[in-house]
Amino acid sequence: MMPSPYPLEKDLGMRYYASDSPGIGGRLRSSPEDFVVEELPLPISDPNGPYLICRLTKKNWELQQAVKEIAKHLGISHRRIAWAGTKDKNAVTTQFISIYDVTPEAVGLVRIKDILLEVVGRSQHPLSLGDLAGNRFDIVIRDCNPEELAKRVQAATEAVSAGVPNYYGLQRFGVVRPVTHIVGEEILKGNYEGAVVTYIGRTYPLETETAQRARRNFAETRDARAALADLPIQMTYERAMANHLVANPGDYAGALRVLPPKLLSLLVSAFQSYLFNCALSSRIDAGFSLTEPEVGDRLLFANGREDIVSSRNRQAALMQIRRGRCRIALFIPGSEPMASHGPMDEIMQDLMEKSGITAEDFERASRFVETKFAGTLRAISLSADVQADISGESVRLRFTLPPGHYATTVCREFMKADPYVMI
The missing domain is CATH 3.30.1360 (Gyrase A; domain 2)
Known part of the structure; x- marks a missing residue:
């Protein structure tokens, strides 16, 4: 490699x-137009449900901003809109969203540049991340x-x-500012001031000098009022956090909570994604294959079943992998205790120890963000x-x-x- x-x-x-x-x-x-994504949906469950399922086609829109704009046109809270997958901004994307308690007629009146909404059905339940084929x-x-x-x-x-x-791709961590996992790590450590200062104040070279100057000033001074004056108007999340700090000096936890709940949870899960990338690269460092199992490796089958490779079943596991029935997977830690079965689990535990993050930290973050951060398996090869x-x-x-x-x-x-x- x-x-x-x-x-x-x-x-x-x-x-x-x-x-x-x-x-x-x-x-x-x-x-x-050079990056076209079409989401493949799962079957819609119930034509009489309270959630309207819509096909959303957008060009050059960040999803959270598109959802807020749609909600504004519908006259509803953006929290009534959910989706199965987060798509790229600089692209033409087609995906599905669920909207609670609106009529097809209301959706039909929405007119937003480079956004098209089409009603395709109803469901008893909102969409959630991963609800796609x-x-x-x-x-x-x-x-x-x-x-x-x-x-x-x-x-x-x-x-x-x-x-x-x-690997989790660059957009998982932020395209212009790959900072989400760093903010997530501070939230996990309970350092809410550090999380806010990182979110607002950390600079990256692709931003304008005006934006970088405003960020540097906030990082150095913690002056939220000055940041509110300096931050470009399009930085809606940073400005919302600064506005909260102006009204509530020192309330960094509250400043984080002004972020949309899905975005706040993505910050913490981005740190889990970072751990996965690091552990996968460490596996390659150690000379282990992506497709030939080691004793203690975890297996993830297409139907969701899990297994552990042993000296007894190793050859059978190799055959199953070659037939495409399962893949070697890494366990990404969360709020649940992590058992160690082999060298990859030891690598992940070592990464956790070096970062100073524990299962209890994930449990505390779960309460803060109001989202459960359980451990999960992810295949190491694509x-x-x-x-x-x-x-x-x-x-x-x-x-x-x-x-x-x-x-x-x-x-x-x-x-x-x-x-x-x-x-």
């Missing part, structure tokens, strides 16, 4: 590519390196078909049958992924490029 040379990927635990072949370079998202992607990578382009595309296609590290077409110096990739998997994880294996050209 080839190490990534990019500091940002290393900081996020994404330290390896599956193949040693050179990448095609290029740039993602030259326009939103998968996502279909149609992506164009432009300005690729023309040298042996077909050969490089073929090598990456074969690598993705065999299996690449199933594979897909990619249809790749070359046109001049552009490469078009079409593929489908299960829920919770990142198209950029596939794209980075093809590109092997600076992550900042992928946003």
